[in-house]
Amino acid sequence: MLFKYEVEGGNFSKAGFASGEIKKILKQINIDAKIIRRVVVALYEGEVNVVAHAVRGTVVADIDDKQIYIRIEDEGPGIKDIALAMKEGYSTASEKVREMGFGAGMGLANIKKNADWLNLSSKVGEGTVLEMKTFF
Amino acid sequence: MSAEKQYHALKVNETLCYGCTHCMNLCPTGAIRIYDGKASIRREWCVDCGECMRACPVSAFYVEQDDFDKIFDFKYRVALLPAVMTGQFHSNVSESEIFSVMREIGFTHVFQTEHTVDVVNDRIVEEQMKNTVKPLISSYCPAVVRLIQVRFPSLVDHIVPVKPPIDASALFFRKKFSDMGIPDDEIGIFYVTPCPAKIAAVKSPVGEEKSSVNGVINMDFLYNKVLLGIRARAGKTAEPADAMPNLSAKSILWNLTNGEAPYMRGRCLAIDEIHNVIDFLEKIENDEITNVDFLELRSCDESCAGGVLVVGNRFLTAERLHKRANLSSDIHGMPEDLKPYSDYLKKKLSIHPVEPRSMLALDEDRGKAVQKMLQVRKMMCYLPGIDCGACGAPNCQSLAKDIVKREAQLSNCVFIQRMMEKNKKLHGDHAIRIIEKVWGKDRLNKDCTKPGAKNEGM
Numbered sequence: 247m248l249f250k251y252e253v254e255g256g257n258f259s260k261a262g263f264a265s266g267e268i269k270k271i272l273k274q275i276n277i278d279a280k281i282i283r284r285v286v287v288a289l290y291e292g293e294v295n296v297v298a299h300a301v302r303g304t305v306v307a308d309i310d311d312k313q314i315y316i317r318i319e320d321e322g323p324g325i326k327d328i329a330l331a332m333k334e335g336y337s338t339a340s341e342k343v344r345e346m347g348f349g350a351g352m353g354l355a356n357i358k359k360n361a362d363w364l365n366l367s368s369k370v371g372e373g374t375v376l377e378m379k380t381f382f
Numbered sequence: 383m384s385a386e387k388q389y390h391a392l393k394v395n396e397t398l399c400y401g402c403t404h405c406m407n408l409c410p411t412g413a414i415r416i417y418d419g420k421a422s423i424r425r426e427w428c429v430d431c432g433e434c435m436r437a438c439p440v441s442a443f444y445v446e447q448d449d450f451d452k453i454f455d456f457k458y459r460v461a462l463l464p465a466v467m468t469g470q471f472h473s474n475v476s477e478s479e480i481f482s483v484m485r486e487i488g489f490t491h492v493f494q495t496e497h498t499v500d501v502v503n504d505r506i507v508e509e510q511m512k513n514t515v516k517p518l519i520s521s522y523c524p525a526v527v528r529l530i531q532v533r534f535p536s537l538v539d540h541i542v543p544v545k546p547p548i549d550a551s552a553l554f555f556r557k558k559f560s561d562m563g564i565p566d567d568e569i570g571i572f573y574v575t576p577c578p579a580k581i582a583a584v585k586s587p588v589g590e591e592k593s594s595v596n597g598v599i600n601m602d603f604l605y606n607k608v609l610l611g612i613r614a615r616a617g618k619t620a621e622p623a624d625a626m627p628n629l630s631a632k633s634i635l636w637n638l639t640n641g642e643a644p645y646m647r648g649r650c651l652a653i654d655e656i657h658n659v660i661d662f663l664e665k666i667e668n669d670e671i672t673n674v675d676f677l678e679l680r681s682c683d684e685s686c687a688g689g690v691l692v693v694g695n696r697f698l699t700a701e702r703l704h705k706r707a708n709l710s711s712d713i714h715g716m717p718e719d720l721k722p723y724s725d726y727l728k729k730k731l732s733i734h735p736v737e738p739r740s741m742l743a744l745d746e747d748r749g750k751a752v753q754k755m756l757q758v759r760k761m762m763c764y765l766p767g768i769d770c771g772a773c774g775a776p777n778c779q780s781l782a783k784d785i786v787k788r789e790a791q792l793s794n795c796v797f798i799q800r801m802m803e804k805n806k807k808l809h810g811d812h813a814i815r816i817i818e819k820v821w822g823k824d825r826l827n828k829d830c831t832k833p834g835a836k837n838e839g840m
Contacts, residue, residue: 273740290669
């Protein structure tokens, strides 16, 4: 099953919409609550990344009875050094974003911790594609 | 406890229910459907919050209560009274007058539910110290506990495994009586309830085998009885009542919003009204809100003062309780008679972990659930998305899920019917029969006695 959601850069009030919708779907197909939590946490962090850094993005989720595959694609500044970005505590978030309680540099590390498989690719000045899988 | 065995206090009076959609649209768990012109509650989805009762324009919902005469089965007839009971009365009616009238109508003893609040408080703080789960969620409101079971099964571990004051007080007074040599079967403890959820909690408790409470009396019923008693003795000198122990301000305010939160450890929040509670639990479940240590969640606006069986206006009730609390501002700590029992009681307050009983899964089998989800999504291509409720389900999504579970048909949708008629797939007479199945026979005939019509009530 394919699901698609738009994410608006800069609009923090809407961050969490896609993860909320995905949560509802996973509950309906009787996925274990702990797994749902991991998926939702990873996706929420991914959404916040798009909102905090990019102009706009899309979330596509493909769900079957074995796994969920999520692809978050954005138009934005891209990531210069992916290895560095994956480190806990490293952040390029602006002061404004930090004041709102985001941008502590835990996002990508947290996603990695909560997803079973992760792939991150980025072109500086164009955007970032984050793919992740969680197995049920 | 299995869903079939769940007791629910909320019932529909089928004579009064005329089949509208108010309750169905407001039910926070989507538990109501209309069949044959009457509202029906899906027992396993209902959390006894009472929103349907509040929404009903013709008072067709009622709360089943124990027969009042049941109290006379016992030699010692104890009324367990929550503070909101006294808050309903005009401020010129004194508490001792209320308690003394209650004795006149048959109770031998009147005790206050909040008598044991300090022991419950200590036990919850103990749990906070040893439990690593954050935030811990209060077990005070039974509608919230049930809501978490059915809608937020991943959060059941967050519920504090400690009995609320109603059970603590019932246990305490029972023990105190038995220490005085009174046989257990002569003690009848009756809780005066502000809401249906507390009744359900007594009849089918979550996390304990049997409640110490023998029966439940609806607060609106007792309010009327007490008020009549007060009126009848107007002008006469009131019979002096036994002095009730004065509760601390903390105990008096425990059943109002922010009653518990100020006394727990760390960062504590208090949230009332069931939709607010749902919004907040969604965020907790998504890990959007972290670093909160304790949540006081109450299903009703203004907590128990807003209970559906409370007669008085909830804001005035809360105001009177605050005034009463101000008079007790110099009383601190637990009542003297409770002190020798506090260790005994602390040991008795644990409950078993609360079991989840999710109502959201389309099928137990994941593969089948995915298939059903696909069917629901396909069905939604045809349903109009107007969420009008004319099919007897609260919205198009609910109808689609009911169809997939073979509990409804696509032709229940009035818009689908029009399309089928247009395409000559459905005869007009047949369409009317389908509508009558949901909304009752002859429902579409002219009827000038319905609410709002020219001969209403005649």
